[in-house]
Amino acid sequence: MREGRVAGRRIIVTGAASGIGLATAHMLAREGASLSLFDRDEAALVQVATMLQAHHATVDLPDEGAINAAVEAAVKAMGGIDGLVNVAGIGGMGRLADLTLADWTRTIGVNLTAPFLMMRAVLPHLQTAGRGTIVTIASGQGLTPSAPGMAAYCASKGGLVTLSKAMALELAPAIRVNCVCPGVVDTPLLPNAMRAVARKPESPYALKRVGKAEEIASAILFLTSDESAFVTGIAMAVDGGRTYH
Numbered sequence: 727m728r729e730g731r732v733a734g735r736r737i738i739v740t741g742a743a744s745g746i747g748l749a750t751a752h753m754l755a756r757e758g759a760s761l762s763l764f765d766r767d768e769a770a771l772v773q774v775a776t777m778l779q780a781h782h783a784t785v786d787l788p789d790e791g792a793i794n795a796a797v798e799a800a801v802k803a804m805g806g807i808d809g810l811v812n813v814a815g816i817g818g819m820g821r822l823a824d825l826t827l828a829d830w831t832r833t834i835g836v837n838l839t840a841p842f843l844m845m846r847a848v849l850p851h852l853q854t855a856g857r858g859t860i861v862t863i864a865s866g867q868g869l870t871p872s873a874p875g876m877a878a879y880c881a882s883k884g885g886l887v888t889l890s891k892a893m894a895l896e897l898a899p900a901i902r903v904n905c906v907c908p909g910v911v912d913t914p915l916l917p918n919a920m921r922a923v924a925r926k927p928e929s930p931y932a933l934k935r936v937g938k939a940e941e942i943a944s945a946i947l948f949l950t951s952d953e954s955a956f957v958t959g960i961a962m963a964v965d966g967g968r969t970y971h
């Protein structure tokens with residue numbers, strides 16, 4: 727019998743090969759979950775899956791066929807699904823005048839369409855389990871944009887915040903859906919310029935520092951565990967205090 731805050735839960739984590747997804751996979755495994763890890767970076771994914779003795783599927787989001795096949799493989803490997811954590815995402819930078827339709831479509835595809843397809847694919851399995859949790863990772867940029875040049879990213883993350891709330895309403899009471907909105911977090915995705923801005927005395931980030939991937943994983947763990955049993959439909963800012971003021 728496994729012990730921990732999510733002991734025995736069968737959870738899919740997307741974007742598990744790096745950054746926040748990687749920290750989340752480690753934390754959920756430590757707290758007793760069985761995991762199926764999805765990412766497009768096969769080499770890094772195999773490494774973490776081997777370390778955590780987890781199932782893995784190499785998926786380039788938002789490929790619908792690949793998502794459905796990977797979810798079915800995860801069900802076979804874990805014997806069902808109790809939770810989903812949508813972490814995978816891309817930056818999608820570019821000012822409006824330079825933003826191509828291809829860049830826009832790619833950003834919306836990975837950051838918004840993929841979580842929709844993932845939620846739809848896991849839904850029958852969460853319903854079979856009789857209860858479940860979904861956590862999506864949006865961004866503070868999806869609540870309040872803070873700099874020019876991020877239109878596609880902000881739109882994708884704002885859409886994800888609202889999609890998560892709409893799903894919370896639609897899937898309650900059996901399934902809880904919550905969203906985490908990180909501020910600047912020290913991962914390969916974070917542009918150096920934003921790292922520097924966060925630390926300045928005049929920084930809009932009240933805590934004047936960059937966050938750690940584990941600090942986002944802790945929020946994900948809380949929203950996935952029964953400790954948050956009375957919480958659904960929230961967009962939780964874990965952002966060093968940028969978006970509250």
Ligand SMILES: NC(=O)c1ccc[n+]([C@@H]2O[C@H](COP(=O)([O-])OP(=O)(O)OC[C@H]3O[C@@H](n4cnc5c(N)ncnc54)[C@H](O)[C@@H]3O)[C@@H](O)[C@H]2O)c1
Pocket residue numbers: 740741742743744745746747764765766767785786787788813814815816817836863864865866907908909910911912913914915916
């Ligand atoms: N780092 C930050 O400052 C920050 C702030 C707010 C929100 N976020 C969000 O957190 C999430 C994780 O970001 P991170 O900082 O850990 O970045 P990261 O680049 O370290 O990790 C992202 C992971 O997603 C995977 N991925 C990207 N595109 C994919 C695709 N098409 N198919 C499958 N896998 C794909 C990557 O291979 C990588 O393993 C993202 O959704 C990001 O938007 C990050």
